[in-house]
Amino acid sequence: MNPAISNTREQLLAAAVDLLQRVGYASFSFRDLAEVVGIRTASIHYHFPSKADLGLALIDFLRDYTRAREREMRDQHPDVCARLLALADRIAEKCVDQRSCPMNILQAEYAVLPPAMQQALHTLIDEKLQLIGAWLDEGRAAGQLRFPGSAIAQAQLVWSVIEYGSQLARSHPDRTLHALVRQLVDTMSPAKSP
């Protein structure tokens, strides 16, 4: 078996991300995790002494993933509008079958997360907003986007729509994230008049 795949720690993290997207941090148990990976619950504690440690590793994992994909998307889509839609599509791709965006789920559970996770999540969100803000600045400078005020303030709007959209799709599967972000990009387009 491929050692990269059979690595239990990585399997646990992957299963944890999946469960997080489905039921949230508070609602998945070591038992759920153990069943997926095929070990006993006690063995999980060997890799992650406490659930908080697992949660923290989870956020680290998400951060690494986000960073890795950023440059990739920038290179593939020079057009900012297309890039935003591609971001939405990338998230939508992983949110099929009743899954939501892990960052959104964690944020909804913010109050019940261990303090260390709260802080890590805060940083992760800041990084995401900074990233999208830079994209928006680029789009406005190129005349592709129209919005008032700072790019970081507008980035919150964009991120709101992406995050809530990933949530809305669970109760309302007919409302796709792509359509929602398309609507937003059109609203921010200087060309199209009402």
Place this chain on the structure above:
Amino acid sequence: MNPAISNTREQLLAAAVDLLQRVGYASFSFRDLAEVVGIRTASIHYHFPSKADLGLALIDFLRDYTRAREREMRDQHPDVCARLLALADRIAEKCVDQRSCPMNILQAEYAVLPPAMQQALHTLIDEKLQLIGAWLDEGRAAGQLRFPGSAIAQAQLVWSVIEYGSQLARSHPDRTLHALVRQLVDTMSPAKSP
């Protein structure tokens, strides 16, 4: 004591809404509820046979509340932009001190809610989107707002920002919901150019 206030069922519902906003449906227990109201956990089952019954009553409560406030806001704010900001303020008012919007919390927990609650929540969200859509239509007809496509699609954007904003304020208290909705209204304003 005022019978309206001493009514245990209403006290339980009020406490449940508060706990829902703080920690979510899955993370509050009958014990938490009992401590707040000052009765034993077993007594709660007299008013709500199961937690799902309580959850369902909770959503009914939220729906009644929303409906009651709708006409009120429409009358107080003939200007649609001002009305949207007032809606944001009304939500922000109840989301102080680490509280988030109850509808948003419920939606984030969608997958772990009992089926009856899922359906009730679905309906509640539809009503909210319909309501905001009507406001937006009104604003566009009056030339106050500029946006492409259907009002219901745009209502999803507006609601996304309000809901995610109430969540973001927990981890990022400096980012107020009012400022976020102001940013959105400005983005949708036909007068202001980039």
Place this chain on the structure above:
DNA sequence: GTTTGTCTACCTATAGGTAGGTAGAGCCTC
């Protein structure tokens, strides 16, 4: 004297976590 609303006492399931043991891989020494 039945209904209402609460109580005590208990139940079962499940949560995260701990203690201590063990099979096997790799290594070091004689």
Place this chain on the structure above:
DNA sequence: GAGGCTCTACCTACCTATAGGTAGACAAAC
């Protein structure tokens, strides 16, 4: 190269706390 040492990665068995829920007693109100 055989025997012993250590580390890794798991195991069984158990712990305590807590979850939602139930049965039945009981006092006050109507």
